[in-house]
Amino acid sequence: MRADFTPIDWHEIKFSLPSTPAFVIDEATVRQNLQKLADLRALTGCKVLYSVKALTLEYLLDLCLEYVDGFSVSSLFEAKFAKDCSSNSGTIHLTTPGIRSDELEELAQSCTHISFNSLNQFSHYANDINGLTSTGLRLNPRLSYLSDDRFNPCRAASKLGASMEALSQITWPENLQGLHIHSMFAGTDFTPLRAVSSKLLQLLSPNLQKLKWLNLGGGYLYDEIDNIQAFAELIQVLKQSFQGEVYIEPGKAVAGKAGYLVTSVIDCFQSDGKSIAVLDTSVNHNPEVFEYQWQPELIEHEPAAECAVLLAGSTCLAGDLLGEFRFAKPLSIGDRLVFRDVGAYSLVKASRFNGLNLPSIYKYSNTRLTRIKQYDYTDFKSLWSNQRA
Numbered sequence: 585m586r587a588d589f590t591p592i593d594w595h596e597i598k599f600s601l602p603s604t605p606a607f608v609i610d611e612a613t614v615r616q617n618l619q620k621l622a623d624l625r626a627l628t629g630c631k632v633l634y635s636v637k638a639l640t641l642e643y644l645l646d647l648c649l650e651y652v653d654g655f656s657v658s659s660l661f662e663a664k665f666a667k668d669c670s671s672n673s674g675t676i677h678l679t680t681p682g683i684r685s686d687e688l689e690e691l692a693q694s695c696t697h698i699s700f701n702s703l704n705q706f707s708h709y710a711n712d713i714n715g716l717t718s719t720g721l722r723l724n725p726r727l728s729y730l731s732d733d734r735f736n737p738c739r740a741a742s743k744l745g746a747s748m749e750a751l752s753q754i755t756w757p758e759n760l761q762g763l764h765i766h767s768m769f770a771g772t773d774f775t776p777l778r779a780v781s782s783k784l785l786q787l788l789s790p791n792l793q794k795l796k797w798l799n800l801g802g803g804y805l806y807d808e809i810d811n812i813q814a815f816a817e818l819i820q821v822l823k824q825s826f827q828g829e830v831y832i833e834p835g836k837a838v839a840g841k842a843g844y845l846v847t848s849v850i851d852c853f854q855s856d857g858k859s860i861a862v863l864d865t866s867v868n869h870n871p872e873v874f875e876y877q878w879q880p881e882l883i884e885h886e887p888a889a890e891c892a893v894l895l896a897g898s899t900c901l902a903g904d905l906l907g908e909f910r911f912a913k914p915l916s917i918g919d920r921l922v923f924r925d926v927g928a929y930s931l932v933k934a935s936r937f938n939g940l941n942l943p944s945i946y947k948y949s950n951t952r953l954t955r956i957k958q959y960d961y962t963d964f965k966s967l968w969s970n971q972r973a
């Protein structure tokens with residue numbers, strides 16, 4: 585942690601929010617994470633993109649533009665949004681298995697670099713957009729370092745990218761200007777990336793000279809990794825075999841630790857001997873809690889404290905539970921609680937299941953909370969009412 589960095593004192597400020605649930609993004613943490621990436625860029629000469637899928641918030645994209653080279657996106661809407669936020673300039677990389685022929689031209693107009701997900705798509709589409717954008721291919725190194733296949737791009741029979749072996753066995757495609765490799769999730773050391781780089785150099789070396797760029801994807805928690813020298817050495821080795829630009833596109837490393845979800849207790853009761861507290865939030869505001877059965881981190885949790893309370897979301901789903909946490913005294917209606925490290929892949933996946941409103945969004949900047957977005961019944965209605973053409 586930077587010497588001049590003061591964490592938010594939630595015990596003080598959570599009651600200053602006019603209502604909950606509230607998603608709060610802490611500008612100081614975002615800036616600290618972005619500065620680390622800017623330092624990495626200065627040290628290695630690599631280019632940095634923010635992967636907007638982690639948290640697609642204009643306020644955050646604006647902050648990113650002060651530090652990074654552009655954005656990485658996964659769909660036409662993300663591409664258009666990133667372009668709008670960059671005042672129609674800057675670098676935008678796209679890769680997705682979902683490229684469709686009817687969106688291709690607009691994608692090519694919105695993105696500066698497009699990596700096709702398969703050799704099949706590359707051979708069908710790359711020529712059509714030649715000259716509009718730089719065309720590349722997503723490669724899958726098939727080097728698996730993750731035990732949970734649900735978020736392992738290198739799982740068996742992966743849908744994500746062509747194998748390096750397949751590319752090494754064909755004539756190098758004419759318009760292949762770049763390669764994209766995203767193979768990790770929440771990495772905190774560079775062993776997997778080193779293995780990817782060795783395999784790339786071993787299988788594709790002479791042809792790498794033909795490339796203009798190499799995108800090494802996201803999946804690393806640069807905000808938590810202290811030994812950045814290991815990354816610098818890796819880039820140096822790559823740059824000996826290849827003269828183009830090297831990109832990285834982290835998402836969670838920018839937004840994850842900067843996000844908080846503040847919620848209120850709206851009911852307390854006993855069920856089969858357990859204390860239940862119902863919150864005004866839900867797993868639908870942070871769906872990975874349910875998808876991966878993770879227990880989110882709660883600031884007020886005291887592991888050795890006496891009172892165990894099962895925190896429950898307020899939808900009809902029986903499994904809408906945030907987990908069991910411990911407190912010094914029983915919870916009461918009106919208490920406020922703060923989940924931390926929820927900046928990435930929470931709001932972007934959130935739904936309005938049961939008609940539960942989405943959290944309002946606040947920024948915390950210079951010791952002040954300011955609301956930057958609020959949803960209401962009009963948003964819900966426009967989602968579901970008949971289209972009035």
Ligand SMILES: Cc1ncc(COP(=O)(O)O)c(C=O)c1O
Nearest residue numbers: 635766801802803804834835836
């Ligand atoms: C292709 C690609 N790039 C970048 C990212 C961002 O990864 P992270 O947020 O883990 O850094 C992802 C995440 O799924 C991805 O699929």
